[in-house]
Amino acid sequence: MECLCAGDKREPPPIGSTSPSLSAFLLYAERFLRLGDCCRTRGGSLGVHAVARSGDGDQLRIGHSTVLDPEHNLYAPSTSLGRGVTLGAIQTDVIDDDGVRLRSPLPFPAATMPPQLLAPGAGPAGADVGVAAGEIKALLPGDYGVLTVTGTLLLNPGVYSFTSATFTDGARVVAIADTVQIRIRDFIAAGRRVRLIPAFRRCAGTLAIFVAGDDDGSRPAVSFGEGCRVRALLAVPHGTLAIADHAHLTGAFAAFDIIAGNEVCAEFQDGFPQDAPGQHGSQQLQGYYGPHPDRSVAPLVGPVPAGTVVPLTIGLPVRDPAGLQTFIRQVADPKSASFRKYLTQPEFATNYGATDADYQALKDWATAAGLTIYATFPNRLLLCVSGTAAQVGQALHVNLAYRLQSDGIGTFVAVDREPSLDLAVPILEINGVKEFRVPQHAGGTGGGGSYRAADLRQAYLGTDPNLQKLDGTGQVVGLLELNSYNPADISGYDALQVPPLNPANVQLYSIAAPPIFSGYSPNAETVLDIEMVQAMAPNATVLVFQTALGVTLHGDAVFHAMANANPPLTSASCSYNFGRSDNSQQALDQMAANGVSFFTASGDFGDVGDPQSNLDLLSQTLVGGTILNTAAPGTVPYYLSENTWNQASAPQQKAVTGGGIMDGNNYNQQCYCWPWPLCCGSGVDIPSWQIGIMQTSAAGNGGSTRWRNFPDVAMAATNLEIVYNGQTQGSGGTSAAAPLWAGYIALVNQRIKSIDPAAGLVGFANTTFYDIGLTRGLADDLYKLCFNDIADNVGNFNGFGPGYNAVAGYDLCTGLGSPQPALIYQLSSPTPLAKNQPLDLIRIVIGTGGDNLRGNGGFGSGCSGTGCTADIFFPGYDEATGVGVKTVTIKPTGTSQEFANNTTSPPFDFALDKDNAGNPLPAVTPSQGIVGIRLNIQQDYEFPCTADNWNITTLSVDLFNPPYSAATAVCQLRLVGTQELQSGGTGLIRLSESAGSSGSGPSTPIYLTGPGSGCP
Secondary structure, eight states: OOOOOOSOOOOOOOTTOSSOOGGGEEEEEEEEEEEOTTOEEESSEEEEOSOBOGGGOOSEEEOTTOBOOTTSOEEOSEEEEOTTOBOOOEEOSEEEETTEEEEOSSOOOGGGOOOOOOOOOOOOOOOOEEEOTTOEEEEOSEEOSEEEESSEEEEOSEEEEESEEEEOTTOEEEEOSSOEEEEESSOEEEOTTOEEEEGGGOOGGGEEEEEOOOOBTTBOSEEEOTTOEEEEEEEEEEEEEEEOTTOEEEEEEEEEEEEEOSSOEEEEOSOOOTTOTTSSOSEEOOSSOOOOSSTTSSOEEEEOOTTOEEEEEEEOOOSSHHHHHHHHHHHTOTTSTTTTOOOOHHHHHHHHSOOHHHHHHHHHHHHHTTOEEEEEOTTSOEEEEEEEHHHHHHHHTOOEEEEEOTTSSOEEEEESSOOEESOSSOOOEEESSBOOSOOEESOOOOOOOOBOHHHHHHHHHTTOHHHHTOOOTTOEEEEEESSBOOHHHHHHHHHHSSSOOOGGGEEEEOOOOOTTOOOOOBOHHHHHHHHHHHHHSTTSEEEEEEOOTTTSTTOHHHHHHHHTOSSOOSEEEEOEEOOOOHHHHHHHHHHHHHTOEEEEEOOSBSOOBSOOSGGGOSSSEEEEEEEEEEOSTTOSSOEEEEEEOBOOSSTTOSOBOOOEEESSOBSSSTTSOSSTTTTSOOOOBOOHHHHHHHHHHHHHHOOOSSBEEEOOEEEEOSSEEEEETTEEEEEOSHHHHHHHHHHHHHHHHHHHHHHOTTSOOOOSOHHHHHHHHTTTTSSSOHHHHHEEOOOSOOBOOOSSSOOOBOOSSSBTTTBTOEEOTHHHHHHTSSSTTSOOOOOOEEEEEEEEOSSOBOOTTBTTTTBOOOEEEEEEEEEEEETTTTEEEEEEEEEOTTSSOOBOTTEEOOOEEEEOOBOTTSOBOOOOOSSSOOSEEEEEEEOOOOTTSOOOOEEEEEEEEEEEOSSOOTTTOEEEEEEEOOEEOTTSSEESEEEOSSEETTEEOSBOOOEESSTTSOOO
């Protein structure tokens, strides 16, 4: 074959150039470039943009006896050369030279290969255009429908839009003057000997053709039959450019795949512009495109068909991010005056959400781009949209392609360059086009299955009736789930418990899913999470948030749904590891600002280094796993000990508590990711609340004083019984420990609200947890009181990172440990760093003025002694039923004991056990004492004796644990009377048989604690 090529030749890039320009390429493919035998090229480079799957074959294939311009370069990840091929410099990773596999000295520069041109969208379909055989028709610019040419079509200067174009054998399409641009929505099908050229031998750059369509089965997006001649700049970014034998191409040609037959001649002319108009939006984004140095990571699979629906989550940044972080630190710090003074959801939106104007501008942009809005959020920080691949590509100024996910099976939608968009409002992050990482649930690996709800509550709440009666009433626990559950499993589990639980407390929370989502299927992880929350907090409302993480893997929508839930959550749990996201971080920050405690499983693979996942996000508590050891049922104490959970049957298998250092170094290939290197972060700085404990313990636990260490706490992770698929079975993992903690905190929040309905909830608890940890070894050791310290020297090495051992105090296997019953009392106090454990006794001391409380023989006439009782009122009391009221006898009637004039009684101490209804009394602590006390006089006389009157001048009431110490007793009342009494003199009150001139009646008012109590 003689190739008659003539025209200009662009200076090739130097050999070994690592930054080739799109303008230098004659033929440029996204995935495959394949030339048949005896082909010829002159001028311009040949290249392939992206690395495809190794099993798809070599990406650049050159047939036998083909001559490629030796003055220009070739670029491809892998290359196959036939016999007798002539070529210039080639940059490729591997060469198959006529069956011999060779390593190339010049590697393929994957990271710097230029992206394909974008195909501008075709206009609305207009009238069809037909040119019959022998007919010559001139056409003006405009929007048209189907174009069919058998004769000759003359195109005037301007832009033409067609839905498709079919050129039969011998058809001619001629651009007659200046520049012509043709936009095709679907395809071009050209028969034999078709001519597609500018008139008068004008340059290829005067005719630009863009085809936005993709291949349809066996039909390529663009096909040229045998002997065709094309002089143009032709871009087919989503489909195949198929070129039959003996075709002659002049200009520059780009497509997803380029497949040429034998004896094809191609000559470079003009070339694609380096920075064509419409290829960029006004706002440039970063962090969405990046090939990994390991070519096996996220290889290219194929184009995303134009009509495929693609969901996106688009985030706007919070206002005043520094101010928000300061607020979160203060509201979570028990040493701060702002402790637990949370914002409501509307207050958060007002103070930190995006403005209404910015959110509306984002919605307007999405609508104008043809995208469908399927979810909005009251905080105005996230917008969920969907659109066809064509619409999304045009909106973000990218081409979309499928790449292989981390499991090597599924695919995700990826961009071919950093996206940009025409929107003035700054974007925080867009997710839906970098979903490389497949979510994994942390647990489901525990065995045995012996522990039921009552066992877990007995182990972690003890026998204290005040704790055992806590059931989570009024609390709302949210669960982040990827799958559904069978309600019959929940009912089956609840029926097994003693007493039975209520499956009606479990509710599915509706989240808007993208249109392509096909639904959920039941999964053991969802059942495990629900049943563990119910086990610990049986009467809490459990909201199951099913998320389309299988489609948008970063979880943005579900995090924001949880942050804006109605009713608002009080605690929450996540048992999955997936890609981290700035959008998700903002939702976690909102929950911390709103007072929601969020617990996430630390993982079941031991030390993997920095997880590089959602675990790296802040404003959450990471939960490790333990092996719970208990005595026989009914034995007190039931709890014996816990061990570090490490039950993996082989290295790198599940069943080892996750923990380590978030220093940016990952050991289980999570940094083999897309887009690289931004998919693998630089590490998480040590949070302020962890600095103190690591300064004292890093030498012993191997942790870091520079980076975030994890986990924070731990709980049982094995030997847990669940019901799944109608059967009881053992389960566990740190994904059981996390919902157990969420349920435990629901009990704390219930107690807080029972004491003071206006009080703030526990919220983000890490600052308090670690401050308690800092008391270890001190005289007032709250850590020893509140946490089970797992210090068995068992490690979490599992064949990835070096591993760490469980040591005394904080460690990187079980964190601070698991909760003791006393932790509930500490956390339910507004001052959790002051010892706040139950006080068992109450002490009452009464001062008498100028009229005594007589004993037997009063007045010297043998009168019976008068008695005195006290009614003690506790939070939530009901005097009518006696609930929450305890009546004690200070002085019985008919005794010789006398409260003499102007004396102070001895102290009277009483146990705080049961109320007048026979129920256990609510626990009282230094921060949550009694409500008040009332004194009563009890007359006991017969004529000639008369009723007794009693002047009370002072009243002192203390709560304490024996032995009594004024230094540690908790003052409830210190009353000193100053009012004038009926008998003269001053005091608190004068009690008498009835109200009148003799006194105020048989009872004092209820003297309330708190303001006005006289206590410091």
